[in-house]
Amino acid sequence: MESVTIRNPGMYWDIAANIHFPPDFNAGKQYPAVISNHPIGSCKEQTSGNVYGAALAKAGFVVIVPDASFQGGSGGQPRWIEDPEQRVKDYRDVIDYAQSLPYVDANRIGILGICGGGGYSIKAAIIDKRIKALVSITGVNFGRLMREGFSNFDPVGALQGMATQRTAENDGTEERTNIFLPASVEEGKAAGITDIDVLEATDYYRHRCPAVGSGTRMLVSHATSAVAWDAFAFAETLLTQPMMLVFGDKPGGFGAYRDGMEIYGRAASKNKELVVVEGWSHYDLYDNPVPTGIALDRVIPFLKSHLDEASVSGFAKAAE
Template sequence: MSENISIRTLNGYGTTLAAVINFPEGFDASKTYPAIVVSHPGGGVKEQAAGLYAGKLAEHGFVTVAYDASFQGASTGEPRQLENPHIRTEDVSAVVDYLTTLDYVDSSRIGAMGICAGAGYTANAAINDPRIKAVGTVSLVNIGQMFRNGWTNDVADADAAPLLAMGAEARTTDVQGKDNPFPLAPMREEDAPNEELRQAWEYYHTPRCEHPNAPGFMTTRSLSQIITYDAFHKAEAFLTQPLLVVAGSEAGSKWMSDDLFARAASKDKSFHVVEGSNHMELYDGEKEVAEAVSTLGPFFAGQLCPGQSSLPRTDHAGQHDRRRERKTAMAAWTPDELDRINAETYFTVGATLPDGTTPKTVDIWSVPVGNRIFIRSYNGTQGKWYGPALKTGRGRISAGGVDKPVRFVPVAPDDEETNQAVDASYLEKYADSEYSVTMSTEPVRRNTLEVVPEE
């Protein structure tokens, strides 16, 4: 279910954003939900990649919003097709502003993601706006870097000076009434220097994904703002939110994803490489998008829905005391089961997939805390079992002759009493291994699940 909405910005330019809000299956306005803002590529519109990802993330239980940038698509603002990176960054926060006004959105559980330049603007917004609690990027482009240094990072900063001059000249001729379009993707197939950028032409200018509101160019005057812009400015200090970077192994733009990942101050960051994919295939390739979403969904669920997978929670007085519920459930482990499980070094775990199957198992460490059992994912959402465990909350374990179906219940990062007890148990049980320290500190301790036997 989705609705067209309008979002009035307070960016000083008086623009109103045209947007689509998507609701999860079974949406109930009396409950509160986590939300995700999805930003489109430079030159794109909400009906393309941003809308695709927003729709698929709504299937994971989120309220999502895809929108057209100020001056673009169906949003208002003059001149048309202005690509001012500072305003595009402000647009992300404007959508967050809107979400905080909705009774059914939990304003403490808002994340953001973007594709291409939209991912760069999302990172920049998160640096400025701590209301954004988790950040995802797909085929990320730092638009300033791209125009300064080229698609594959082979141009020196100073060599971009002619583009600054071009932007300045366009400002002069704009006031004389001249049109000054500047391509954001090849306007003709023969202009593409390689197959990856030929696909960019194909995406914007053929039935593959063309849209009348996405002409594929910006105003040349935009160069005046873009050339000196750094979407990652001060990321080393202020991009502290959990971060998931998704990029194709064959993407010419991947170096910008590498740069953000290296510079971000976040202590909880992961990088998912889609093998064989280029930049454009992550826009609409069925297989590539499915892989990206299979990583983004559990990532946002883990960060925005601690202790709840990605399900909505009942509002206010109807909320459950989940901590008490977990402690009661753990009484189901018998003393004999606890002894046999805890005597083993390894714990075989398999997470149930959405289709009900449990095709793969892995051997990991487990630790006791009283009559409860806990596990952690060393690789976070990159762990092949951890993402499905977050999504379905179900699986199977075996250790010491005990073989049972179980529930996986995430432990909230701010539940220090439980997390400290789990830390101590890892340090004690696995004291002979140097990895015991890693398993008891951030970012791994954020990936804590309680293993609860099914009744």
Template sequence: MGDSIDIKTFNGYGTTLSAVINFPPEFQESQTYPAIVVSHPGGGVKEQTAGLYARRLAESGFVTVAYDASFQGASSGTPRQLENPHIRTEDVSAVVDYLTTLDYVDNERIGAMGICAGAGYTANAAINDPRIKAVGTVSMVNIGQMFRNGWADDVKDADAAPVLAMGAQARTTDAAGKENAFPLAPLHEQDAPNEELRQAWEYYHTPRCEHPNAPGFMTTRSLSQIITYDAFHKAEAFLTQPLLLIAGSAAGSKWMSDDLYKRAASRNKSFHVVEGANHMSLYDGKKEVAEAVGELGPFFTSHL
């Protein structure tokens, strides 16, 4: 297991990130190492899939950090469970800030990866922050696209206006002292519209991977930032870092990885499809995670 650390952010909200730092085998503080920031899915925490990937990548020779987003998990900030995508993106760079203060991290060899919405935030952070030298994604979700266009990309942007209005109304009721919660994954098995999202319920709300810090919902007011957010904004100009996208062949979310692959300016970009995997099996499936790490490890070794 890694060491628990706290990371102060400079995002203007004064949050402190609760994180775990993992070290390579036979780590020596007198040496320098490449490092990777690992970002969790929407509704998740560092003890779940992000922590799993962070530990596995540390075994491949990297210093890795998995962390809880601002306002979530064991990190500070109110309102609790705020999913502001701009701050989530900033959190990635806040971890990079921290890594640059460590003598044993080579500042020119810092990469980032994420799972689900954490992958979209990672891509957005890399667009904004050229200190991130290589980018990996697993089961990527561009949270703005997902909430605008649906899990299967079957809703037009303009038709998401009622969801935007829901977020705005939640701000009004929040101001009156009433809290609003909106599910990031099905809160009950019967709420799941398909088997893939039933597995999302299973992941977050059964012993498969439930955690007391991961309630599976966000503040409804978050929708007012999410609906107009594009994690890939200006990828055509500024996402120039080496890029590895990983998605399951059976993932309903795969279209978002397809979109970034098409839009990214990176001259060195690749897309690894895990045959038979869906969105959720890449979170914790033994075979699927092994295949993903088997691609991510050599990718980051080559580019960091």
């Protein structure tokens, strides 16, 4: 694995990323590449890197795993902004970088995202046809979540609160961040939290896989763009790439089951696959060896099939 910095064109900071290489990597050859994108509040060292990135590299792909701007090892101020449009821009900038690498086949690039990173990856595929195959792992439409559960189903009230906070910060008040999760599962249960996604997220981020770059937080005054954003807009006409959607059948409050079914039905893709992992939940698909193994047994052949030279050539001709 190699850690790199990627210039963010038009911005004043770099994107931090890890590149995972296939076994017996030969820089004189060209490989298909996958951009693997972390969940909201996560970082490149967690599931997008240490589970899916590592497995895809072992299967023969060059895998680039970036940190979001304003988060983890990437630059950008103020910290902990969660801006969906910037996230999609980050992914496109990482694709620019991947295409500049002599050992990456510029015409064989796929994208994979987990949770919010899955929703962002869907939007990236809608607008960027350099992406030849798309995989969403327990993907979530963050805009929908912001308008619903994350705003207590009062998006206008949330926007008014964000406006008030931003005005206060302009007058010198300290920035305020929302911490997504309680300090422990026990604390969450004591506070009356029963949702499986929140409790299992707490177990994952606070206990199973803590990481320095994982913030699990969001700057309140800069969250307005997320409320008015939609990962799935224009999917009926513009989402045409081969697509695989993976999620568990134990639904939780973050809505991956619902969002997965919705985008499967709406996407214009002629080649789209649903993988519903029975008996498992959203966060089981982050690092539990059994359900992630089930997912990877489907994801790896899918990406190999659609990122081989013949498939990419056929896709390009069909798009002309």
